[in-house]
Amino acid sequence: MTTLIIAEHDNTALKASTLNTIAAAKRLGGDMHVLVAGGNCAAVAQAAAAVAGVARVLHADAAHYEAHLAENLAELVRSRVRSDAAYTHVLAPATAFGKNVLPRVAALLDASQVSDVIAIESADTFVRPFYAGNALARVQSKDAIKVLSIRTTAFDPVGAGGTAVIETLAAAADLGLSRLVGREVVKLERPELSAASIIVSGGRGLGAAEKFHAVLEPLADKLGAALGASRAAVDAGYAPNDYQVGQTGKIVAPQLYVAVGISGAIQHLAGMKDSKVIVAINKDAEAPIFQVADYGLVGDLFAAVPELVAAL
Known part of the structure; x- marks a missing residue:
C-alpha cells in the first residue's frame, strides 16, 4: 500500500498544509x-525529502507546471497512479489548491472523492464533517484508489528528519486547456492566516473599515x-476576502483566537471552533460565539479592546 501526496508549494518553499497532509497519510x-x-522547484523537492516518514519524492519540473494549473497537474497524477499498481490513496490538503486539483484527479481515476477528512479510522474508513461541522459522517470507500482531501487543522504537522529518495519524474504533455493570465498576490506584513498561531478577528460589530483597522491592528501588533x-465583515467591505474565516473562507485552528464584535454565525464557527483557546468580546451576552468561547467579555468592544492593548 502506497499513498501519493500532492504537495502544495509556491515553487520556492513547501506549504505548511503539506506537512499536515503527510501527518494524515501516516495514519x-x-x-x-x-x-x-x-517550475524551478528543486528546493521544494529537497525540503519534501527532509520530512519525516516520506519514502520518495517525485519531482516533476516543467514550465507548464509552474502555475499549478489543475488540468496539467491532474493528468500528471493520473498517469503516475495508473502506471504503478502500488498506489492505493491520493491525498491533498483541503485548501484552495487541493480543492482545485483533487476533484479532477478523482474524476480521471473514476473514484469518489472524500472531502475534508478530519480522522482516518482505517485504510478505507474516514470521518468528515457536514452541516457546517454540526454533524460527522463516517465514510467507507470501496474505490480501488481512495482520493482524500485533508482538513489540515485536524492533524498536527510532521517535522523534519527524513532522508527520502528524490526521483525525477518525466513531465506529462501540456494539455493546453487553460493558461494563467495574471496573479495578484496580497503581501501581508503579518503571519499568514491559515498558518498563524494567534489570530485576531473582527466582525460586523466594528461598524466600518476604518474602525476595523484602528481597533484590531494595535491588538494584533501586540x-x-x-x-x-467574519463573512459579514468581508461582505460589508471592512476587510479583504483573504481575511475571511469560516466555512466559505479559511479553516483555522490557532493556539489563540480572539473574536471581536463577531456574533458567531454557524458558518464562522465552522471555521474556527477547533482553536485551542477562544476569547470573545461582544456587547450581546446572548451571542452564539460565547457558546464556544473559553473566555468571554460582554461589553463595548471600542472600550474593551483599547484597554486590553494598554494592559499588554
Whole structure:
C-alpha cells in the first residue's frame, strides 16, 4: 500500500498544509510518496525529502507546471497512479489548491472523492464533517484508489528528519486547456492566516473599515497575530476576502483566537471552533460565539479592546 501526496508549494518553499497532509497519510500506514510538480522547484523537492516518514519524492519540473494549473497537474497524477499498481490513496490538503486539483484527479481515476477528512479510522474508513461541522459522517470507500482531501487543522504537522529518495519524474504533455493570465498576490506584513498561531478577528460589530483597522491592528501588533474577519465583515467591505474565516473562507485552528464584535454565525464557527483557546468580546451576552468561547467579555468592544492593548 502506497499513498501519493500532492504537495502544495509556491515553487520556492513547501506549504505548511503539506506537512499536515503527510501527518494524515501516516495514519494509513504503508509508504508515502510526495509529488512536487512545478517550475524551478528543486528546493521544494529537497525540503519534501527532509520530512519525516516520506519514502520518495517525485519531482516533476516543467514550465507548464509552474502555475499549478489543475488540468496539467491532474493528468500528471493520473498517469503516475495508473502506471504503478502500488498506489492505493491520493491525498491533498483541503485548501484552495487541493480543492482545485483533487476533484479532477478523482474524476480521471473514476473514484469518489472524500472531502475534508478530519480522522482516518482505517485504510478505507474516514470521518468528515457536514452541516457546517454540526454533524460527522463516517465514510467507507470501496474505490480501488481512495482520493482524500485533508482538513489540515485536524492533524498536527510532521517535522523534519527524513532522508527520502528524490526521483525525477518525466513531465506529462501540456494539455493546453487553460493558461494563467495574471496573479495578484496580497503581501501581508503579518503571519499568514491559515498558518498563524494567534489570530485576531473582527466582525460586523466594528461598524466600518476604518474602525476595523484602528481597533484590531494595535491588538494584533501586540500579540504578533494575523488578522481575520467574519463573512459579514468581508461582505460589508471592512476587510479583504483573504481575511475571511469560516466555512466559505479559511479553516483555522490557532493556539489563540480572539473574536471581536463577531456574533458567531454557524458558518464562522465552522471555521474556527477547533482553536485551542477562544476569547470573545461582544456587547450581546446572548451571542452564539460565547457558546464556544473559553473566555468571554460582554461589553463595548471600542472600550474593551483599547484597554486590553494598554494592559499588554
